Amino acid sequence: MRGRDHPAGTLTATSNVTHAPRRPRRSALSVQRTTLADVAASAGVSVSTASLAFSGSGPIAEATRARVLQAAQELGYAGPNPLGRQLRRGRSGIVGVIMGDALRRAFRDPVAVQVLDGLTATLGPLGLGVLLIPGPDDASQPAVDPLLSSAAMDVAVQMWGGTSDDPVLEMLRRRGTPAVLVEGTPQPDVAAVGIDDHGGMAELARHVLDLGHTRIATVTLPFDRERAEGPADAGRLAQLSWEITRRRLSGLTDAGVSPTVVYETPASLVENGAAAGRALLSGPDRPTAVVCQSDLLASGVVLAARELGLRVPQDVSVAGFDGLDLPWLAPDVLTSVAQPLAEKGAAIGQAVEDLLAGRMPEPRVLPVQLRVGTTTGPVPPDA
Amino acid sequence: MRGRDHPAGTLTATSNVTHAPRRPRRSALSVQRTTLADVAASAGVSVSTASLAFSGSGPIAEATRARVLQAAQELGYAGPNPLGRQLRRGRSGIVGVIMGDALRRAFRDPVAVQVLDGLTATLGPLGLGVLLIPGPDDASQPAVDPLLSSAAMDVAVQMWGGTSDDPVLEMLRRRGTPAVLVEGTPQPDVAAVGIDDHGGMAELARHVLDLGHTRIATVTLPFDRERAEGPADAGRLAQLSWEITRRRLSGLTDAGVSPTVVYETPASLVENGAAAGRALLSGPDRPTAVVCQSDLLASGVVLAARELGLRVPQDVSVAGFDGLDLPWLAPDVLTSVAQPLAEKGAAIGQAVEDLLAGRMPEPRVLPVQLRVGTTTGPVPPDA
């Protein structure tokens, strides 16, 4: 009883006798929208019955339903106002998807796009919609998008999520919004979907080692919100906070590769790979193999190699991660580790469904597969 | 005066004596969420004052606000529940964006992505979020996504929208949702943003004509939801219902080009362009120039030409539309008509803002610019 008791006599006094009858103020956009009450009145039934006619839940005589629908038709009523329904049900039907990056970059990454596609395909039939929430742009921007703190959403999905003290996760916890973390650090209160980054990268590493390479450089995904660019020294390596980057890197080193250079990029795009490629391949002591943490980065390195007149794989081997189809790299086919992107999206969708049903789903780790293309070959004899 | 609690004796007649006190049923997800009323009680102020403390609208003593915020902090209250706020305000803060295609395809189109990026950049500061709504996949699917009829949104944006009897627009009208139509047929009740397709394509046509070409084929965007593929005969041409396709086509013909073939594609993607290119360039009497309605289609044609051993532009000229940066086509640079993509997104955002303010914005037609690259050249002497 949150404070609204009145002494008996006061009721009339405090009641709205003194208030002039208020004109309901409406949006300028819509002239007095029709409500379910209007429809019910017009059909000569109660609001609750009219509600039944639309929701289909609960018993209602076919004739009555028809009458209600008829009345709705006549009044141009397009169905229950979602806002009222949402408040009543305590559900918005919205899944917030926090992209792993600023949208302009995120959408250029086929990995993000294909996962998002798989996700929407799963969510659509559930009647759930996707609200796009931009991820961290760079460290100069606020850490969490305002939408994250104010938008209505039943569940949030963080695409390649961050660390355990990630401000995004903090905010979601505060709001009590259940979350699915994709490619992040597992946490007890958050559902997790990921792939076997470590295993996949280790397999790729063994492939490259088997070819005889020893001077192997690696080009990585961003380390953190700083998004630095260039070779990472020990100090910088210690700061590596993005889990996906860390796991792929440790897959490589755990398989026995000691990279000559760990080259950090600010984003997983072709141009960043090209920049890395130019830096790595134009100096002295260039590596005979460059293992990249994404296909986009790898294709940039291939482009840079071509630019520098180096033959792939005769002069330098290049490998990526993700297993994208990159026809424009033709005639080359990238050696890569394929991850099941659509399945990943579907798995996220299932996790969302579970959370909505009040269940915490088991962490999912999807398998990956080494796919040898034409961009890796034996170490050059003169190297 | 609906159902508050009153001192036992007074209102017993009208009150719910017969009703057992109900346990409020909550989502299984959240254990009894804190509300503004709880915070207000804890801070010793009224709910409305507490509301003021959060919204910042209206006068409130600094000390009071601090006390409320403090109480919120202690109770772990993350701010007003958006559902309640939305119902009360009659606004959801959501802009539904109906993509021009199934998401998996839409996201592969840099045009859609860059416009979407420009749009979100404008909408973000306005506190508006983007709800993704898939567009029509093909004719076998339902014409409008269920989200369109049930999701809460204040405004809808239809990306390269359809015809005047478009089922999407019909639905939005029924719901009374204001809409922005991008690249569609102008309509009195809908805001319009587009580019000068006709003029741009005409300019491109003149460029090609000036180079001496006469056997000119054109590769077009989809005609309608059917998404047929192949040369369009007169009958098919009469069915052309997507405005953007029509305008770009008429820009070409109005400039004096009579295409040898009008080749319709099911989507604006590289592979569709490649398929068209193979079809157009491998037969006899092949055109000396192929003018495409998008850069993605054009780059597919270039790839097909290379595949067939044809030199671009010595053997065949290829032109596109959009002005995308396609580095992987290197060393070629596509001749194209550049459209201002980010500005387009921003213009859409402004239209949304206007509609929300109850104003119908003037139709916007953004300028385009011919950009001559390396893929168009003089007609081959032997042709």
Added chain:
DNA sequence: ATGAAAGCGCTAACAG
């Protein structure tokens, strides 16, 4: 099968 009542959580108009 239908109706009455309650109330989801919030903001805004108004009075003081």
Added chain:
DNA sequence: CTGTTAGCGCTTTCAT
């Protein structure tokens, strides 16, 4: 500057 009151539009018991 603060509190009171009303009610956004709907769904859901519960009683009939």
